[in-house]
Amino acid sequence: MTATETDQTTGRRCPRCKLRYDGSTVECPSDGSPLVIDRTGMTLGGRFVIEMLLAERRGTTTVWLARDADADTDVAVKIMSGGPDDEHRRFVRGARLASRIDHPRVNRVVEMGSTDDGEDFLVLELLRGSTLDRVLAERTLTLSETLKVADDLLDALEFVHWRGFIHRDVKPDNIYVTITDDSVEAILADFGIARGFGQPSPRNRVTQPLKICGTPAYMAPEQITDGQLDPRADLYGLGVTLYRAISGRLPFVGPKHADYYRQKLFDTAPPLTFGLDSQPAHPDVEAFIRKAMAKNAADRFADARAMMAALATLRSRLGET
Numbered sequence: 001m002t003a004t005e006t007d008q009t010t011g012r013r014c015p016r017c018k019l020r021y022d023g024s025t026v027e028c029p030s031d032g033s034p035l036v037i038d039r040t041g042m043t044l045g046g047r048f049v050i051e052m053l054l055a056e057r058r059g060t061t062t063v064w065l066a067r068d069a070d071a072d073t074d075v076a077v078k079i080m081s082g083g084p085d086d087e088h089r090r091f092v093r094g095a096r097l098a099s100r101i102d103h104p105r106v107n108r109v110v111e112m113g114s115t116d117d118g119e120d121f122l123v124l125e126l127l128r129g130s131t132l133d134r135v136l137a138e139r140t141l142t143l144s145e146t147l148k149v150a151d152d153l154l155d156a157l158e159f160v161h162w163r164g165f166i167h168r169d170v171k172p173d174n175i176y177v178t179i180t181d182d183s184v185e186a187i188l189a190d191f192g193i194a195r196g197f198g199q200p201s202p203r204n205r206v207t208q209p210l211k212i213c214g215t216p217a218y219m220a221p222e223q224i225t226d227g228q229l230d231p232r233a234d235l236y237g238l239g240v241t242l243y244r245a246i247s248g249r250l251p252f253v254g255p256k257h258a259d260y261y262r263q264k265l266f267d268t269a270p271p272l273t274f275g276l277d278s279q280p281a282h283p284d285v286e287a288f289i290r291k292a293m294a295k296n297a298a299d300r301f302a303d304a305r306a307m308m309a310a311l312a313t314l315r316s317r318l319g320e321t
Contacts, residue, residue, distance in 0.1 A: 013038040015056035036062050039079065043069075045113050048077060048123055060087060065126070068110070075110055076127070080120040088120060090193060095122045097165055098191040105156035107176070107189035127187055129178035132245070136172055140248040140275040143285065144320050145184050149177060150242055150311055152186035157238070158304035160188070161231040166197045168229070170237030171218040172244065197230050216260040217250050221295050224261050232297040235307055239292025239300075246285070248275050251293065269293065288314050 012035035013020045014028035020038055027034060039062070042050045052065040054076065064077045080091045092112075099109040108125040115121065132149070135141070141149065153175065160167060167174075167188065174190040193213045214223050220236035222229060243251050251269030254260055272281040272289060280286075288310060294300045301307035315321050 011038040012036060013040070013053050015053060015062070018053055037081070039064055044077065044115065044121055045111055045123070048075060048111070050077060061091070066123070068123075074126045076124045078122045078124065079115075080122075091120055091122075094190075094192040094194050095120070097194050097196075098122075101160055101163055101165070101191075103156055103159040105152050105187055106160065107187055124189075127176040127189065129176050129185070132172035132175040132177050132186070132241070135177060135179070136244060136248070141245040143246065143274070143282075143318070145179060146242055146245045147311065147315050147318075147320050148184040149175070149186040149245065150238065151308070151315075152184075153188055153238055153241075154304050154308040154311065156186075156188040157231070157234050158308065160194075161197075161234070161304055164196050165191075165194050166229055166231055167191060167234050167237075168193050168195065168223070169214055169218070170234050170241060171215050172241055173215075175241070216257045217252070219260075219264070220297070221264050222297055224264060227297075230297065231303055232300045235292050235300050235304065236294075236297075238307075239289050242289050243269070243272060243293065246275075246281060246289075247273050265295065282318065284314055284317060 011020050011022045012025060014031070014033050014035055016031050016033045017028060019028070019030070020040075021028070021035060025035060036053070036056055038053070039050045040052065044050070044066070047070045048066045048068055050064045050066045053062065054065055055063045057063065057078075060080060062079050062081070064079065066075050066077045067073075068075050080088060095109065095112045098107070099112060102108065107127060110123040110125060112120070112122045153170070157167070157170070169190065169192070170188070174188065176187045176189055178185045218237040218240045220229075220233040221227075223233055240251060252260055252263035252267065254263065269290070272286040273279055274281055291310075292300055292307060301310060312321075
């Protein structure tokens, strides 16, 4: 950092209310949120000028709105600060992997690097719209919207898998959607825990012993049992996402992670219904989603292309093309 940048980061900012506080304050007086170092005004890589705090994730990563001075466009910047070494290595690995994926349905990486203080940063295309998680907090998707989101995500996953990678965290919070009266678009984001498939378990390198990577509600059973992962693990996460998009609930719930794990391994998901009306879903729609969520990977679709072909057949049968 330059001296000017150092001066600009002496204050702290609340990730919720976005207010700035100077001095030794470490918690927001308004809502009690832990404050983060204010990066507003910093320039990264000689071209990305940070303008506003957007969010904080996992307590160690902050997301900022920035201006790309060279391209004259807005971008998103993730900065990793603090946290254990394995999280830093995972952040860098995910950034490098994502930088090798250039697809219109995948959040594009613009640049990656580190500050003079050794903090890793990642510059990404700024996505418009909202995360699917935020949309689902307000309403369920229509069948037509759900099937279009599935089509876009399968398009993305087919390319990601073709490049030799598994996302490992397909869920509504990592999916950005733009929904209008006449169109639906979805983009896959956040490759923070992605890795190549057909590789030995990464436990001895980045993942700590017995530490499960992923989001319990959306993880495939083999991610829990430390089985060999392949692209079908991502299809499971997509299946759970579609189940929630239509029904407004998760197939398995519980107060503790162990409850999710047990249910995923041994229980059958409740019948699929449309939203709070509890109207049974079309049997072909339910069969499609249940196949994606099969406990045994061998019982799922063979790959994203096969699932996309089945989706095309389903949409045609339902008149949703």
